[in-house]
Amino acid sequence: xxxxxxxxxxxxxxxxxxxxxxxxxxxxxxxxxxxxxxxxxxxxxxxxxxxxxxxxxxxxxxxxxxxxxxxxxxxxxxxxxxxxxxxxxxxxxxxxxxx
Numbered sequence: 001x002x003x004x005x006x007x008x009x010x011x012x013x014x015x016x017x018x019x020x021x022x023x024x025x026x027x028x029x030x031x032x033x034x035x036x037x038x039x040x041x042x043x044x045x046x047x048x049x050x051x052x053x054x055x056x057x058x059x060x061x062x063x064x065x066x067x068x069x070x071x072x073x074x075x076x077x078x079x080x081x082x083x084x085x086x087x088x089x090x091x092x093x094x095x096x097x098x099x
Contacts (some may be wrong), residue, residue, distance in 0.1 A: 011035050022074040027066060030069045038072060046065065049065050
């Protein structure tokens with residue numbers, strides 16, 4: 001068995017621009033970054049998807065949700081979310097759309 005070791009160097013560590021990067025952020029890092037409203041949406045969704053993936057042995061939904069939340073948190077931490085905007089989950093759940 002060959003194990004490859006990869007070192008990720010961020011722009012900040014390399015001396016370049018420093019901006020938050022969530023490209024490879026773990027679920028724990030994504031969970032730690034959101035606004036309280038996003039955290040309230042993240043937790044039940046994550047738990048539901050993990051439970052479903054345990055039964056189906058398919059992580060596709062988990063990976064998709066993590067990618068979606070990485071984008072949300074990058075926008076939140078980068079400060080590009082306009083004042084008065086709502087969490088991504090609110091427009092989706094208010095009209096009664098399924099997650």
